[in-house]
Amino acid sequence: xxxxKNLKADIENKSILNNFNLEIKPGEVHAIMGPNGSGxxxxxxxxxxxxxxxxxxxxxxENKNIFELETEERAHKGIFLAFQYPLEIPGxxxxxxxKTSLNAIRKARGEKELDAIEFLKxxxxxxxxxxxxxxKLNRQLxxxxxxxxxxxxxxxxxxxxxxxxxxxxxxxxxxxIDALKIVADGVNSLRKNDNSFLxxxxxxxxxxxxxxxxxxxxxxxxxxxxxxxxxxxxxxxKGYENFN
Amino acid sequence: MEEQLxxxxxxxxxxxxxxxxxxxxxxxxxxxxxxxxxxxxxxxxWKFSDINQIISKNIKNLSFYNDLSKPNxxxxxxxxxxxxxxxxxxxxxxxxxxxxxxxxKNKIEMLDDLVLEKSNKINNSLLFLNNAFVSKxxxxxxxxxxxxxxxxxxxxxxxxDLISKNINLKLDILLEENSSLKLIEFSNxxxxxxxxxxxxxxxxxxxxxxxxxxxxxxxxxNVKYSFSNINQDSNSVAEIFxxxxxxxxxKNEINCSLNGKYASAFVNGVFILDKTKHHEIxxxxxxxxxxxxxYQLIKxxxxxxxxxxxxxxxxVDSKAQKTDGYQLSKxxxxxxDTEFNAKPELEIYADDVKCSHGSASGSLNEDSIFYLMTRGxxxxxAKKLLINGFLLDVVEKITDPxxxxxxxxxxxLKQ
Numbered sequence: 094x095x096x097x098k099n100l101k102a103d104i105e106n107k108s109i110l111n112n113f114n115l116e117i118k119p120g121e122v123h124a125i126m127g128p129n130g131s132g133x134x135x136x137x138x139x140x141x142x143x144x145x146x147x148x149x150x151x152x153x154x155e156n157k158n159i160f161e162l163e164t165e166e167r168a169h170k171g172i173f174l175a176f177q178y179p180l181e182i183p184g185x186x187x188x189x190x191x192k193t194s195l196n197a198i199r200k201a202r203g204e205k206e207l208d209a210i211e212f213l214k215x216x217x218x219x220x221x222x223x224x225x226x227x228x229k230l231n232r233q234l235x236x237x238x239x240x241x242x243x244x245x246x247x248x249x250x251x252x253x254x255x256x257x258x259x260x261x262x263x264x265x266x267x268x269x270i271d272a273l274k275i276v277a278d279g280v281n282s283l284r285k286n287d288n289s290f291l292x293x294x295x296x297x298x299x300x301x302x303x304x305x306x307x308x309x310x311x312x313x314x315x316x317x318x319x320x321x322x323x324x325x326x327x328x329x330x331k332g333y334e335n336f337n
Numbered sequence: 338m339e340e341q342l343x344x345x346x347x348x349x350x351x352x353x354x355x356x357x358x359x360x361x362x363x364x365x366x367x368x369x370x371x372x373x374x375x376x377x378x379x380x381x382x383w384k385f386s387d388i389n390q391i392i393s394k395n396i397k398n399l400s401f402y403n404d405l406s407k408p409n410x411x412x413x414x415x416x417x418x419x420x421x422x423x424x425x426x427x428x429x430x431x432x433x434x435x436x437x438x439x440x441x442k443n444k445i446e447m448l449d450d451l452v453l454e455k456s457n458k459i460n461n462s463l464l465f466l467n468n469a470f471v472s473k474x475x476x477x478x479x480x481x482x483x484x485x486x487x488x489x490x491x492x493x494x495x496x497x498d499l500i501s502k503n504i505n506l507k508l509d510i511l512l513e514e515n516s517s518l519k520l521i522e523f524s525n526x527x528x529x530x531x532x533x534x535x536x537x538x539x540x541x542x543x544x545x546x547x548x549x550x551x552x553x554x555x556x557x558x559n560v561k562y563s564f565s566n567i568n569q570d571s572n573s574v575a576e577i578f579x580x581x582x583x584x585x586x587x588k589n590e591i592n593c594s595l596n597g598k599y600a601s602a603f604v605n606g607v608f609i610l611d612k613t614k615h616h617e618i619x620x621x622x623x624x625x626x627x628x629x630x631x632y633q634l635i636k637x638x639x640x641x642x643x644x645x646x647x648x649x650x651x652x653v654d655s656k657a658q659k660t661d662g663y664q665l666s667k668x669x670x671x672x673x674d675t676e677f678n679a680k681p682e683l684e685i686y687a688d689d690v691k692c693s694h695g696s697a698s699g700s701l702n703e704d705s706i707f708y709l710m711t712r713g714x715x716x717x718x719a720k721k722l723l724i725n726g727f728l729l730d731v732v733e734k735i736t737d738p739x740x741x742x743x744x745x746x747x748x749x750l751k752q
């Protein structure tokens with residue numbers, strides 16, 4: 094599904110990612126763990142097409158190079174990024190935003206857009222599954238939401254948009270244990286044979302709830318070790334410093 | 338220009354049928370205008386919008402006499418659809434229609450040929466000009482205990498025949514005790530390069546409510562000045578909303594005096610400007626007695642080389658304890674060549690008051706755009722959503738749901 098070859102990314106002449114390689118097959122869950130400044134967020138930004146980086150190498154999504162694609166075109170193809178810090182968008186109603194987003198993606202894929210009633214049915218169902226307060230859907234997007242609510246809102250968006258590849262950028266940060274469990278349940282319920290996850294995290298704790306197929310350790314812009322879920326436990330024990 | 342002014346003024350007096358008293362007052366005002374001329378940037382009030390320069394740059398050979406002897410045809414297609422309303426229609430400065438079909442006849446009175454105010458009460462040269470050249474001066478009275486059933490829309494229309502003219506309008510509105518009026522001012526200009534000078538005087542008596550929506554939405558090359566003077570008695574409410582967007586230049590000046598206890602004034606507005614447009618909102622809110630309240634929220638979105646100015650003054654008299662005054666202005670600058678000038682002025686002589694002000698401007702947040710784009714919206718859609726959200730905040734302050742809806746339609750804010 095996703096193949097990254099020799100990815101190199103600089104920002105203002107500072108190297109962030111270097112010789113980065115990764116392959117994710119349909120249905121797989123990969124976790125990338127790394128200390129602060131190892132390039133985790135840069136990776137998720139670049140996969141989503143954020144501007145401002147000097148990038149070279151190859152990113153193949155379903156065997157097509159997506160380098161030249163705009164952010165929204167990547168979203169149309171099924172790439173979703175759950176933000177570490179979801180932005181507050183004043184004046185924009187959450188429900189209306191979700192509908193606009195879903196229909197933009199459906200339209201780009203040549204699918205029928207949902208009308209208000211069909212959409213409300215879908216959003217209510219998903220919100221209940223994630224124990225997301227339905228009143229919040231009528232509020233301005235993320236405005237005045239707690240950290241946990243913002244993260245849950247990301248997962249709600251993910252479950253409504255039903256992407257092929259979901260990138261979760263430190264979704265566990267700032268979550269209490271109950272919220273963490275809800276978020277993990279949400280992710281697990283979306284796991285299917287044909288969609289994949291890239292989970293970017295600092296800590297092993299999220300991986301107690303979402304079992305990855307592969308764990309990769311990212312240091313100084315490249316993957317220094319890959320393995321199964323046991324690697325996360327080893328990392329937690331030793332710490333990043335002693336891992337080199 | 339002085340020569341032209343004199344010729345046109347004499348012609349106006351000769352062709353019109355003003356009372357002896359008014360001719361006298363007009364002469365005084367005329368002399369005062371000749372002496373002071375158009376305001377320029379040396380005056381603090383006009384520091385950011387030198388109207389003298391703006392007029393000479395935009396209008397060639399401005400003339401002041403306008404033949405109003407023949408009626409103008411009204412283009413009915415410009416009337417607002419989907420909202421039942423009363424009408425007052427000005428075409429090229431001449432009143433063509435007064436229609437209060439929805440109201441009880443004895444509750445509304447329209448006076449004309451009023452005696453003008455004496456020039457020694459005025460300190461604004463554009464009001465001198467207005468008093469000198471205005472042809473008919475009307476006063477609308479809403480009687481005690483009467484609330485108009487439908488809004489009143491004042492259509493201010495100019496047609497193609499009007500070129501390089503100065504047009505002066507003057508209207509007084511009196512809301513007697515316990516009455517209310519929703520007033521929409523709506524302009525539609527087919528003309529170019531004229532100077533339109535408007536003066537409204539509102540008297541809002543005890544327990545009365547004025548809702549005034551000033552809509553400048555249709556793109557035009559005219560230069561405009563609108564001065565609204567509002568006097569409020571006890572427990573009265575004035576809700577003003579300005580949509581400042583269409584004209585090449587417009588300065589809306591709101592002078593509001595809270596003369597009675599528990600009177601409150603809300604002045605909210607949005608600038609949506611492109612090209613070389615230059616707009617200003619100038620407010621003076623005078624808290625003159627105890628327990629009065631004012632609230633001002635102004636937001637702007639500026640494109641190309643446009644420029645917006647907000648000068649907001651809150652004056653608190655030494656008698657005006659327990660005043661609650663608030664003002665905030667914010668602008669999104671979509672281009673490096675745009676300009677937003679905000680000048681808050683607080684002049685406070687009482688000690689037990691709550692007054693605050695703030696202003697911020699900047700470009701659109703690129704991270705917010707990126708966030709929206711990861712959800713499938715393209716750059717333009719993401720930008721539009723953010724801008725609409727930013728402006729919606731002000732529009733949501735409009736308390737009349739029907740008119741709020743109408744204004745959202747004008748601004749393409751319907752979700």
